[in-house]
Amino acid sequence: MTVATKSHIVKRRIDDYVWRDDTLASRRLRHVLAIHFHQFDNVAIVGGMVRDFARVGKLGFKSDVDLVIDAPVEAVADMAKSVNARTNAFGGHSISEMGWNVDFWALKSTWAIREGHVAADKLEDFTRSTFFNYDAALYDVRRRRVLHDETYLHGLQSRVMEINLRPTPMVLGNLYRAVRRILLWNLSPGSKLKSFITENLDNDGFRDVVAMDNRKSATPFLYRYKSASELRQSVICRDYRVAMATYYGEQLDLPGLAQGPIHSSV
Template identity: 70%
Template sequence: MTVAADVHIVKRRMDDYLWREKTLASRRLRHVLGTHFYKFENVAIVGGMVRDFARVGKTGFLSDVDLVVDAPPSEVADLARTIDAKANSFGGFSLAEPGWNVDFWALETTWAVREGHVRARGLPDFPRSTFFNYDAILYDIRKRRVLCGDTYFAGLHQKVMEINLLPNPTTVGNLYRAVRRILLWDLSAGPKLQAFIRDNLDESGFRDVVKADNRKSATPFLYKYKSAQELSQAVMCKEYRRSMATYYGAQLSFPGFCHPQHPV
């Protein structure tokens, strides 16, 4: 499936998967959303799922579901207690259901809004709060609409990932995600993201992202790079990463030669 051209195509892909498909995964997700979250007037799937449906369709999505609820934090916390959801690392809650893990937040408690970097009066403001431009998209499950900025699809089609909002709660986490996504999806980094990578991918940062990859990923590969300099060159230069893949051999599955559907 190709990169979506506009919000209408992403909406159709999301609508089909969430409300029409009869697969076990779709039916289970419908049950989770309908049972626990449809009671809220304003609730949206944010980030990874919508991003991947826009980028490559449902076959590219192999991750958890993230939700943001525009409701008083006390009401979201009450729901969490009722369904025995656990507090997660970033001020929200995590729910494990058959076939799905769901993380959810009240809009006011999402990091960038809570810290005052974004003024959010409703769900349409949320896309301004993500670190990466690729994540700056959401699907409103009640209104069945997709919301993102005017330049969102240009970034996808040009395969340029850029910083959307620089302040962030985890430099190592975003460095790890930047490196892994750029390599696996064969992207280029925009100017602000290039500067972020240059500033943070020193030898200490290199060790941190390799550790994160080994710990978090079912398909770790960053350990195959010998140094921060080698990894940085691969991230910054498509030609260099392809020459490395040729040099080391296809068995190493370097990005540009990896299957695009590995989770990040």
């Protein structure tokens, strides 16, 4: 399945999976959404699920579900307490049920909005608060609509990942995500993301992202790179990746150096 060219294609893909598929996973997801989140009028699926369905459809979706709720912070906290949700990073909550891990936040408690980097009065304002442009889309659960700006799908089609909002409390985490996504999905970084990578992928950053990859990923591969400069060049320059692939041949089968598409969660 290819990158969606129109918003209605993304909507259809997600509609099918969430509301029409009769697989066990889809039925369980519908159940979790219904029993825990039906009380809120404005709930959106954000993050990896929307991005992956837009990029490659359900075969590329392997992540958990992230939700943002446009409701008072106290109301979301009360619901989280009633279902014994765990506290997650940066003011959110987590539940694990029926095979699904769901992280959820009140809109006003999400980091960039809470810290004043983005003013938010409605669900779609969340799309301006993500670090990556690839994550700047959401699916309104009740109204079954996909929301993003006019540049979102072009960014996916052109395979250019860029910074959407620069302030972040997770410099290392977003550096790690940038490196893995660019290599696994064979992307190019935009000018702002290229500067971010150049600034932070020094020797210390290289050591830290390799350690994070070994610790967090089921398929670590960054340890195969020899130095910060080699990894940095591979991430920043697609031509360098091709040259590396030619140079190493079959001796070094690195994700991101293959010519075909590679689908993996990040």
